[in-house]
Amino acid sequence: MSFGSEKVNSLPPYLFSVFQKKKKQLQAEGVDVIDLGIGAPDLPTPPFIVNRLVEEVQKPENHRYSNYAGCQEYREAVAQFYNRNYDVDLDPDTEILTLVGSKEGIAHLISAVINPGEAVLIPDPGYPVYKSAVHLAGGESIYLPLDEEQGYKPNFDRISRLDVKKAKLMFLNYPSNPTSATVHLNTFMEAITFAKKHELAVVHDSAYGLVTFDGYKAPSILQAPGAKDLAVEFGSLSKSFNMTGWRIGYVVGNKEMIKALSVVKSNIDTSQFLPIQKAAAEALSSNLVSVDENNNVYKKRMMNMLEALKKMGLEVEEPKGTFFIWAPVPKGYRSEEFAEKMLEEAGVIVTPGSAFGPSGEGYFRISLSVDSERLKEAAARMVRLELGGRK
Numbered sequence: 060m061s062f063g064s065e066k067v068n069s070l071p072p073y074l075f076s077v078f079q080k081k082k083k084q085l086q087a088e089g090v091d092v093i094d095l096g097i098g099a100p101d102l103p104t105p106p107f108i109v110n111r112l113v114e115e116v117q118k119p120e121n122h123r124y125s126n127y128a129g130c131q132e133y134r135e136a137v138a139q140f141y142n143r144n145y146d147v148d149l150d151p152d153t154e155i156l157t158l159v160g161s162k163e164g165i166a167h168l169i170s171a172v173i174n175p176g177e178a179v180l181i182p183d184p185g186y187p188v189y190k191s192a193v194h195l196a197g198g199e200s201i202y203l204p205l206d207e208e209q210g211y212k213p214n215f216d217r218i219s220r221l222d223v224k225k226a227k228l229m230f231l232n233y234p235s236n237p238t239s240a241t242v243h244l245n246t247f248m249e250a251i252t253f254a255k256k257h258e259l260a261v262v263h264d265s266a267y268g269l270v271t272f273d274g275y276k277a278p279s280i281l282q283a284p285g286a287k288d289l290a291v292e293f294g295s296l297s298k299s300f301n302m303t304g305w306r307i308g309y310v311v312g313n314k315e316m317i318k319a320l321s322v323v324k325s326n327i328d329t330s331q332f333l334p335i336q337k338a339a340a341e342a343l344s345s346n347l348v349s350v351d352e353n354n355n356v357y358k359k360r361m362m363n364m365l366e367a368l369k370k371m372g373l374e375v376e377e378p379k380g381t382f383f384i385w386a387p388v389p390k391g392y393r394s395e396e397f398a399e400k401m402l403e404e405a406g407v408i409v410t411p412g413s414a415f416g417p418s419g420e421g422y423f424r425i426s427l428s429v430d431s432e433r434l435k436e437a438a439a440r441m442v443r444l445e446l447g448g449r450k
């Protein structure tokens with residue numbers, strides 16, 4: 060007997076759990092496993108944010124339900140953040156919604172917009188939640204193939220007419236998890252033009268919008284003219300302010316999509332705990348020095364790891380965003396096979412590219428959100444790995 064629904068039972072298996080099982084086995088045998096598979100910051104939340112939380116949590120008025128849409132102070136902080144950083148004006152009442160982390164918002168938006176049988180274009184390789192959420196909403200996922208030669212930018216001409224016709228929604232994610240690819244505003248402008256022409260809605264996932272290097276500044280899709288007519292952008296404090304466990308994010312942009320999402324959400328949650336929203340407002344209103352400090356740590360770790368990859372014969376361009384390195388597997392290996400070898404022979408967990416979609420085959424992802432010394436140790440072990448004999 061099974062109590063899971065058909066949709067739940069037919070979800071694709073979560074590849075990460077296979078590696079986690081092996082990790083436990085090896086650890087039980089006394090192997091010192093270094094996990095570079097984790098996609099969450101290791102660094103602590105900056106103290107000025109924690110302090111605001113502590114202050115707000117003492118106030119009894121903050122122990123009540125929040126508004127469904129999230130508190131005014133937080134939504135206004137998001138509006139000011141967009142105005143300052145992107146020169147985009149947003150109405151806090153209709154164009155901004157507080158989220159209990161952006162993941163729930165992404166999943167709920169799909170069920171708020173998609174009817175059973177309708178299709179969603181999702182990046183391949185891409186964040187696995189898009190596909191699962193489309194599946195749970197009864198929709199159909201269509202891969203938007205992204206490849207290295209094109210810098211992992213979408214090639215709209217390659218999408219078949221039939222797929223374009225079936226699709227109602229298109230997901231984009233830059234800086235990208237897992238490829239670390241970044242874009243300039245013109246890519247978003249092309250996306251908006253394409254979506255307008257084919258009457259698609261666009262969702263941009265900007266989870267790594269502030270995790271950037273070397274003076275590169277990631278654009279917001281709302282900077283593209285006309286974007287608000289058909290696009291929303293998801294933002295998260297998880298990665299930029301080391302706040303994964305706090306569960307706080309936002310969605311901004313098109314009023315109708317935000318309205319639909321708020322209807323779904325008001326039947327499921329009652330927004331986030333007020334002290335968390337207020338501490339998050341403090342974070343977004345800050346001068347972002349803490350973000351720069353984090354990015355500097357990631358950059359140092361990145362340079363160290365790139366050096367190790369080079370010694371392994373794996374050439375990778377320096378990423379301009381995210382805390383991931385997306386590298387080709389050595390010749391002769393498949394992604395999963397190489398990840399297994401890394402775990403068994405070096406005690407290092409990396410994520411096989413195939414976990415992010417069929418176009419991820421031939422690559423693996425390294426997360427840099429691991430203690431710097433441990434990461435150096437992992438790099439040293441990787442360089443010692445015996446790769447020979449394969450072709």
Ligand SMILES: *Cc1c(COP(=O)(O)O)cnc(C)c1O
Nearest residue numbers: 160161162186236266295297308
């Ligand atoms: C981490 C991540 C998210 C989700 O972040 P939340 O903690 O739910 O705000 C969304 N998209 C991508 C691409 C991510 O890597």
